[in-house]
Each structure stands twice: as C-alpha cells, then as structure tokens.
Amino acid sequence: MSINTATNPATGYIAIDQGTTSSRAILFDVHFAIIHIAQQPFDQHYPKNGWVEHDPEAIWQTVQAVTQEALSAAHSKGMQVKHIGIVNQRETTLVWHRETGKCVYPAIVWQDRRTRDICKGLKPHEQMVQSKTGLRLDPYFSATKISWILDNLPGAREQAEQGELLFGTVDSFLIWRLTEGRVHATDVTNASRTCLFNINTTNWDPALLSLFNVPASMLPTVKDCADDFGITTHFDAPLHISGVAGDQQAALIGQGCVQPGNVKATYGTGCFALVNTGTQCDINQHNLLTTLAYRIKGQTHYAVEGSIFIAGAAVQWLRDGIQLITHAADSEQIASDVDDEHGLVVVPAFTGLGAPYWEPSARGAIFGISRATTAAHIVRATLESVCYQTNDLLEAMSSGDIRPSVLKVDGGMVANSWFCQHLANTLSTQVVRPVVMETTALGAALLAAIQAGQLSGLDAIQNANPTECTFNPEGNDEQRQQRLAQWKQAVSATLLMAQHA
Numbered sequence: 001m002s003i004n005t006a007t008n009p010a011t012g013y014i015a016i017d018q019g020t021t022s023s024r025a026i027l028f029d030v031h032f033a034i035i036h037i038a039q040q041p042f043d044q045h046y047p048k049n050g051w052v053e054h055d056p057e058a059i060w061q062t063v064q065a066v067t068q069e070a071l072s073a074a075h076s077k078g079m080q081v082k083h084i085g086i087v088n089q090r091e092t093t094l095v096w097h098r099e100t101g102k103c104v105y106p107a108i109v110w111q112d113r114r115t116r117d118i119c120k121g122l123k124p125h126e127q128m129v130q131s132k133t134g135l136r137l138d139p140y141f142s143a144t145k146i147s148w149i150l151d152n153l154p155g156a157r158e159q160a161e162q163g164e165l166l167f168g169t170v171d172s173f174l175i176w177r178l179t180e181g182r183v184h185a186t187d188v189t190n191a192s193r194t195c196l197f198n199i200n201t202t203n204w205d206p207a208l209l210s211l212f213n214v215p216a217s218m219l220p221t222v223k224d225c226a227d228d229f230g231i232t233t234h235f236d237a238p239l240h241i242s243g244v245a246g247d248q249q250a251a252l253i254g255q256g257c258v259q260p261g262n263v264k265a266t267y268g269t270g271c272f273a274l275v276n277t278g279t280q281c282d283i284n285q286h287n288l289l290t291t292l293a294y295r296i297k298g299q300t301h302y303a304v305e306g307s308i309f310i311a312g313a314a315v316q317w318l319r320d321g322i323q324l325i326t327h328a329a330d331s332e333q334i335a336s337d338v339d340d341e342h343g344l345v346v347v348p349a350f351t352g353l354g355a356p357y358w359e360p361s362a363r364g365a366i367f368g369i370s371r372a373t374t375a376a377h378i379v380r381a382t383l384e385s386v387c388y389q390t391n392d393l394l395e396a397m398s399s400g401d402i403r404p405s406v407l408k409v410d411g412g413m414v415a416n417s418w419f420c421q422h423l424a425n426t427l428s429t430q431v432v433r434p435v436v437m438e439t440t441a442l443g444a445a446l447l448a449a450i451q452a453g454q455l456s457g458l459d460a461i462q463n464a465n466p467t468e469c470t471f472n473p474e475g476n477d478e479q480r481q482q483r484l485a486q487w488k489q490a491v492s493a494t495l496l497m498a499q500h501a
C-alpha cells in the first residue's frame with residue numbers, strides 16, 4: 001500500500017466504534033496496524049418485553065472517555081492524529097433538542113420491537129417501502145422508532161414540526177455533540193437504514209417522510225462515507241471527522257470486500273452478512289435487505305444483507321442471563337467437550353427473528369430437552385444456533401444467485417475457534433478469519449485515510465487485512481443435513497408460537 005505523506009502529515013488515525021454493548025476507540029498507525037484499543041461497556045435497558053434502550057449520555061460519556069484514552073496513547077508514542085472515523089451500531093434512534101443538544105428520550109435500540117403494531121398497520125405500503133429503501137416494514141429500522149417518540153412524548157410532535165427537534169442515528173448524534181452543534185450530518189450507509197432514504201436516488205424521500213409522519217426539518221444532511229463531517233475541538237487538538245459508516249458496512253470495507261460477490265459476516269451482538277453487489281441497485285426479493293455498501297468520491301456501491309438479531313448476545317445471555325458460563329470465552333472449551341449427538345436445538349429469537357423469517361413476535365425456545373441434558377449441551381446448542389442462522393442467510397443469498405465460496409468472518413465471537421470451525425462445517429464453506437479482527441474500526445480508519453488523502457480509494461485497501469486462519473469444512477454431509485432439518489423444524493415451531501403471541 002503506497003502512503004502519501006506529502007498530503008497527509010498524520011502518523012495515525014483514531015476509529016471510534018460505537019457498538020451495541022460498548023464504545024471503543026482504536027488507534028491505528030498509517031500502515032493500519034492497531035497501536036491501542038480503548039473500550040468501555042455501558043448498560044443495556046430492557047424496560048418492557050421486546051424493548052431495548054440505551055442512555056444517550058452513557059453513549060456520549062463512553063465515547064469521550066475512550067477517544068481521550070486513544071489520543072493520550074498517541075501522544076505518549078509521539079504520534080500525530082489529525083483525522084478520525086466514526087462507525088456505529090445502526091438504526092438506533094435518537095431525538096434531541098436543537099438548542100440544548102439534550103435527548104428527549106432514551107436511544108431506542110435497533111433490537112427494540114415496540115413498533116411492531118405500527119409496522120403491521122402499514123403493511124399495505126410494504127411494496128412501496130421495499131422498492132424505495134431496499135428494507136422491510138419491520139421495527140428494526142429507525143422510521144417507526146422516530147414516529148413512536150413523536151407520538152408518545154407529550155409535546156414532541158409539535159416541537160418537531162416547529163423545527164426544534166433533530167433526529168439522528170448514533171453517528172449523527174456523536175457528530176452533533178463533537179462539533180458542539182455545528183454539524184448535523186450522517187453518511188449514506190446510516191441513512192440507508194432509516195427507512196426514510198431512497199437508495200435509488202440517494203436522497204431522503206418525501207413519500208416515506210409522509211408515510212411515517214416524520215418532519216423533514218429533523219433530518220441530517222447526507223454525505224459520502226469519506227467526507228468532511230466537521231472538526232471537533234472537544235479534545236486537546238482539533239480533529240477532522242473524515243470517515244463515517246454504519247458498523248456493518250465499515251466491516252465490509254475493513255475485510256477488503258470491495259469487489260462484487262465478496263461476502264463477510266460480522267458476529268457481534270447480532271450477525272450481519274453482507275455481500276457487495278457493485279454499483280447497480282437491484283432490490284433483493286429473497287427475504288434479504290438491499291442496502292448502501294458505501295459511497296466514496298460520489299460513487300455508490302450496494303450490498304445485499306442478511307441480518308440476524310442475536311449472535312454474541314446469546315453468549316451474553318448464557319453468561320449474564322442464565323449464568324451457565326463465567327466468561328464468553330469459556331463457551332469454546334465447553335462446546336468442544338460436548339459430544340455431537342446431544343439432540344438439543346436452541347432458537348435464540350429473544351428479540352424476534354430477522355432474516356429470512358422477519359417475525360418480530362417470535363421469542364426464544366429450546367427443543368429436545370431430556371434427563372440427560374446438561375448446561376454444557378445448552379452452551380453448545382447456543383453456539384450451533386448462530387451457525388444454523390448463518391446457513392439460512394446463505395441459502396437465501398443463493399436463491400438470489402449469490403453463492404459465496406468463502407465467508408470472511410469477524411466480530412467478537414470469532415475469537416472462538418470452535419465456533420469458526422463449526423460454522424465452516426455447517427455451511428460446508430470455507431470460513432476465513434483476518435489478522436485484524438476489529439474490521440469495523442479498520443473500515444473507519446481506511447475511510448478517514450481516503451479523506452485525508454493518504455489512500456486514493458477503496459482499490460488501495462483490498463489487501464489491507466490478510467488472512468490469519470482458514471477453517472475448511474469437515475464432517476459428514478448426511479449428519480449436517482439432518483441437523484439443518486432439525487433446526488428448520490424448531491424454527492417452524494417457534495414461528496407457530498409467534499402467531500399466538
């Protein structure tokens with residue numbers, strides 16, 4: 001990779017990765033090696049069944065703290081950081097006062113299902129919504145979360161209509177706070193997750209604003225992913241906010257998936273498999289989403305996405321919910337010690353089922369419990385469930401003629417090698433883990449480097465993240481098919497239960 005130091009005197013980049021369970025700031029050098037990782041978790045709030053909220057001030061405070069720590073690490077190593085990137089949990093919805101910057105309500109998290117009935121009521125418009133946004137009418141996306149806030153908070157709709165309230169996904173909220181209210185902006189990838197953004201024209205869409213009853217004055221300006229998002233003077237030295245993307249799209253970049261047909265799956269709280277589909281916008285008709293992959297130097301690339309709401313979150317549930325493990329990493333040894341024929345199927349539909357089923361009313365289930373069932377079986381079956389869900393996504397992709405021969409994986413869960421091997425076995429596909437597992441943050445740093453002039457464009461980063469380990473599929477195909485059939489039966493039973501919810 002050629003480094004243009006003439007136009008870019010910086011010696012490092014900071015990537016702010018604002019995730020569902022923690023905020024991270026990662027210091028990269030100009031060769032995109034990780035120099036320092038600062039991380040702070042924050043609390044999840046579940047006020048009602050199916051509701052998930054974050055405290056906006058906890059998001060803000062953890063982001064400030066980790067960014068300051070990464071900057072201090074840069075200073076202590078004599079590095080000069082001039083450009084930062086922001087990547088974030090997507091769809092999560094914040095509404096704040098233009099004057100004070102204070103949020104009127106907690107952040108409604110992407111996993112939150114409270115707007116299920118609003119979505120049901122809008123079903124006759126699903127075709128129109130899908131053709132414009134590439135998304136579905138599902139509580140996952142921001143639009144119904146915004147209208148819920150405006151309709152449930154006394155006075156909020158009037159204030160919004162008078163231009164006093166602003167909406168943003170987490171990137172936008174952070175940009176607003178970091179620039180002390182000077183910049184209200186987002187990037188195309190985050191905009192494409194709101195259900196208000198037309199991905200064909202790459203503009204906010206008046207028909208969608210009217211359908212979801214969202215005033216246009218609340219919306220941020222939409223920019224490229226490598227762009228000028230303002231300067232923050234919040235820290236010791238001014239920093240240019242130069243790269244912004246939704247975390248899953250950033251991971252696509254960080255995995256070097258910049259050619260049509262390249263696929264990655266990120267296993268954090270949820271799992272999101274994205275395939276780069278190039279510059280043509282073809283709306284997927286196989287229960288997957290069509291979304292913006294990135295827009296760089298004005299050129300838009302699209303992706304098809306399969307979204308699973310619960311992946312690493314199921315491991316957190318094993319640890320914090322039913323307390324079968326002490327640390328997430330313990331799941332690896334426990335799963336590998338359990339024999340194959342345990343007969344248990346866990347369906348982790350804790351916040352509904354995403355792609356390809358799209359059933360917000362579904363809830364989790366465990367099938368096949370016997371007197372011989374132990375905690376270890378539940379741990380193993382939980383990890384297996386994430387593999388089965390990924391298989392569902394790849395099947396949906398292949399009905400749309402997308403047949404990946406290699407799956408690039410990343411995210412917190414892929415530190416678990418047993419999981420990666422079982423994933424390869426379940427998919428009967430090679431699974432590849434990269435050297436930099438923080439692909440989301442790497443994507444942010446690469447975007448900032450493009451804007452800083454160090455990199456000419458995405459072609460320059462195709463090989464930025466080489467392979468650390470390849471997992472080749474193993475095992476007996478008959479057994480594999482049997483297990484997949486069991487999984488499908490378990491999902492059918494779960495969906496049947498959901499009809500009565």
Ligand SMILES: Nc1ncnc2c1ncn2[C@@H]1O[C@H](COP(=O)(O)OP(=O)(O)O)[C@@H](O)[C@H]1O
Binds near residue numbers: 312314414415
């Ligand atoms: N060794 C492991 N085995 C299985 N799951 C793990 C392991 N280490 C971390 N996880 C899971 O990975 C998730 C954290 O990944 P991360 O990419 O940081 O998520 P996010 O960005 O969504 O906050 C947690 O849900 C955790 O349960």
Ligand SMILES: O=P(O)(O)OC[C@H](O)CO
Binds near residue numbers: 088089091246
């Ligand atoms: O926080 P993560 O990494 O699970 O990502 C969340 C996604 O962006 C939700 O769409």
